[in-house]
Amino acid sequence: xEEVCLxxxxxxxxxxxxxxxxxxxxxxxxxxxxxxxxxxxxxxTIGLEFDSFEEAYDVYNVxxxxxxxxxxxxxxxxxxKRKERYRAKLSCSSAGFKKKSEANNxxxxxxxxxxxxxxxxxxxxxxxxIVEVELQHxxxxxxxxxxxxxxxxxxxxxxxxxxxxxxxxxxxxxxxxYRTAIVDAACNGxxxxxxxxxxxxxxxxxxxxxKEGDGLAVYNYFCRMKLTNPNFxxxxxxDNDGCLRNVFWADARSRASSGHFCDTxxxxxxxxxxxxxxxxxxxxxxxxHGQHVLLGCGLLGHESVEYFVWIFRAWLNCMxxxxxxxxxxxxxxxxxxAVSEVFPKARHCYCMLYxxxxxxxxxxxxxxxxxxxxxxxxxxxxxxxxxxxETAWAGMIKRYGLGDNKWLQTLYEDxxxxxxxxxxxxxxxxxxxxxxxxSLNAFFDGYVHKHTSFKExxxxxxxxxxxxxxxxxxxxxxSRSTSFDLKTRxxxxxxxxxxxxxxxxKRFQSEVEGMYSCFNTRQVDASGxxxxxxxxxxxxxxxxxxxxxxxxVLYETSQIDIRCICSLFNYKGYLCRHALNVLNYxxxxxxxxxxxxxxWSKDFKCRCLLDDGFSNVSxxxxxxxxxxxxxxxxxxxxxxxxxxxxxxxxxxxxxxxxELLNRFNLVEDNVV
Numbered sequence: 001x002e003e004v005c006l007x008x009x010x011x012x013x014x015x016x017x018x019x020x021x022x023x024x025x026x027x028x029x030x031x032x033x034x035x036x037x038x039x040x041x042x043x044x045t046i047g048l049e050f051d052s053f054e055e056a057y058d059v060y061n062v063x064x065x066x067x068x069x070x071x072x073x074x075x076x077x078x079x080x081k082r083k084e085r086y087r088a089k090l091s092c093s094s095a096g097f098k099k100k101s102e103a104n105n106x107x108x109x110x111x112x113x114x115x116x117x118x119x120x121x122x123x124x125x126x127x128x129x130i131v132e133v134e135l136q137h138x139x140x141x142x143x144x145x146x147x148x149x150x151x152x153x154x155x156x157x158x159x160x161x162x163x164x165x166x167x168x169x170x171x172x173x174x175x176x177x178y179r180t181a182i183v184d185a186a187c188n189g190x191x192x193x194x195x196x197x198x199x200x201x202x203x204x205x206x207x208x209x210x211k212e213g214d215g216l217a218v219y220n221y222f223c224r225m226k227l228t229n230p231n232f233x234x235x236x237x238x239d240n241d242g243c244l245r246n247v248f249w250a251d252a253r254s255r256a257s258s259g260h261f262c263d264t265x266x267x268x269x270x271x272x273x274x275x276x277x278x279x280x281x282x283x284x285x286x287x288x289h290g291q292h293v294l295l296g297c298g299l300l301g302h303e304s305v306e307y308f309v310w311i312f313r314a315w316l317n318c319m320x321x322x323x324x325x326x327x328x329x330x331x332x333x334x335x336x337x338a339v340s341e342v343f344p345k346a347r348h349c350y351c352m353l354y355x356x357x358x359x360x361x362x363x364x365x366x367x368x369x370x371x372x373x374x375x376x377x378x379x380x381x382x383x384x385x386x387x388x389x390e391t392a393w394a395g396m397i398k399r400y401g402l403g404d405n406k407w408l409q410t411l412y413e414d415x416x417x418x419x420x421x422x423x424x425x426x427x428x429x430x431x432x433x434x435x436x437x438x439s440l441n442a443f444f445d446g447y448v449h450k451h452t453s454f455k456e457x458x459x460x461x462x463x464x465x466x467x468x469x470x471x472x473x474x475x476x477x478x479s480r481s482t483s484f485d486l487k488t489r490x491x492x493x494x495x496x497x498x499x500x501x502x503x504x505x506k507r508f509q510s511e512v513e514g515m516y517s518c519f520n521t522r523q524v525d526a527s528g529x530x531x532x533x534x535x536x537x538x539x540x541x542x543x544x545x546x547x548x549x550x551x552x553v554l555y556e557t558s559q560i561d562i563r564c565i566c567s568l569f570n571y572k573g574y575l576c577r578h579a580l581n582v583l584n585y586x587x588x589x590x591x592x593x594x595x596x597x598x599x600w601s602k603d604f605k606c607r608c609l610l611d612d613g614f615s616n617v618s619x620x621x622x623x624x625x626x627x628x629x630x631x632x633x634x635x636x637x638x639x640x641x642x643x644x645x646x647x648x649x650x651x652x653x654x655x656x657x658x659e660l661l662n663r664f665n666l667v668e669d670n671v672v
Contacts, residue, residue: 044133046133047369056120070149090117093149094112125439129360217458233250261429262295263429265284266329266351267281272303289504312339323343328351350417352419386422443468444461482502487513495590520535521581537578551564
């Protein structure tokens, strides 16, 4: 049940919208609002989106100030159970009329029933979108009219709070001290870097904008981690004055995970692109449960090629030179140049989700926006062949006169890096959405917001990693100790229920169930051992409508090699319903081993951790304590995995570990 609040009086009335101390005259208004005036606010248009209700209010308020009118929240809609606002109407302060007053000397009527307003709504993406707009007023408005509106108090107070302290604390002594610690560290988890390794200093004046206490918080955190976690890795980039430009770090778990889940890596720069207070850059992979795992973090002082190169090389050095096969980033020229310089052999792709999230911002003001968006989604998500995409894109551009739209031109030029139909030969491990209703959450989603400070992030970082590790450990236990419910009689389902982790099996299981939505599997061509089939499937489109689509499947009979035009195996790592139908049609009772990826198996960590992880790296120093730590850590994991399977196993493992520690103590006593 939804609760709708239609207010006859505004939620924030002109007389009591924001309490403020002091005299807010015109002089204060002009001075404090200067920051807002420098940025030209966008004209309210249907489709324009915001990160929060407050941001929507602020943008409309800035626009109103420049036009010469005030605003207020006239209507609000709430969901009754959570008291969560999901829709609101922001009106001109002259909207409506005040109630008649019984006072002897009532205030004069200042409202005119003005219709100017915007209506905003909380969408499924958790962003607020403008859904209705009226720009015309029924009274004079002008920025030259020096009337002061109470709605602008918030703008003034925010501008005042945003002013930096008159004498910011640079904490140069802390940073210089820690640079010495890094350079002097031998083999204790930090690494000394010379120019030959590509981490030479950058000749730029840009640096991290640290507030008072931030530098100390970072320093203390790294000191604490080094004491409790010998394999903790960090690097700091400083200029000649001791100012911190870039930071990179990775804990032991992140370093261990990189040895197993580094095939496809997403470099998340959302905080940088959205101008968060903390310029966080995250390296993220996918584990055997399909969960995101952190492979390293950094703080970037400036969004430039040189600074990205420093961060990337720091991460590469931390990971002992193991390079990913696929790198996914936001669409950015500095990122593109830096990736090509540091990872020349990796396939560099753009995250389609980031691009599609910008559609309302980039195209929301165009006439026929909803139709344009629908056509764009069809071209991107529904094209099975390159020719289909090219035809759909060209038709959209021509029909809506978008030939001069520079953003769309850039997207088309980069289409081979982000449109799924061009990426069918790449393994993504499920790290890109290929359907319109799919979404991906950032690793620190819910822990970092636009105004999270350095000091706050240090605490939230530990909390986020702890919860992610608990989630992975729980998934490991459930995958090993529970039997999965089978929903069909198909042998493919039985086969992989014994192999896959619980979450990956559930995803594959949906494809097995989807076999029953496919029909009329028929052979259409044969060339030697290669047979071409067409599998028809009823798929959902807009609303509850369904349409029949044809999926082409190539089947090689001698090697039992199979490929579907939907390319789900490369996108997600398991066979699609169309391929399963063709195998079933040909009497194949078990999925060939090449289509059962070890990275999704229940015992993946045990199997792969027995390998030292450095067999492909020629320049590893086997006498380095970092190597010893990594090797022992990897060898110990199977013991932990087995020891956690039952109470008896736990007792045996614990007893043997205690015996081992006693032997270490005896060795140390003999040395002394």
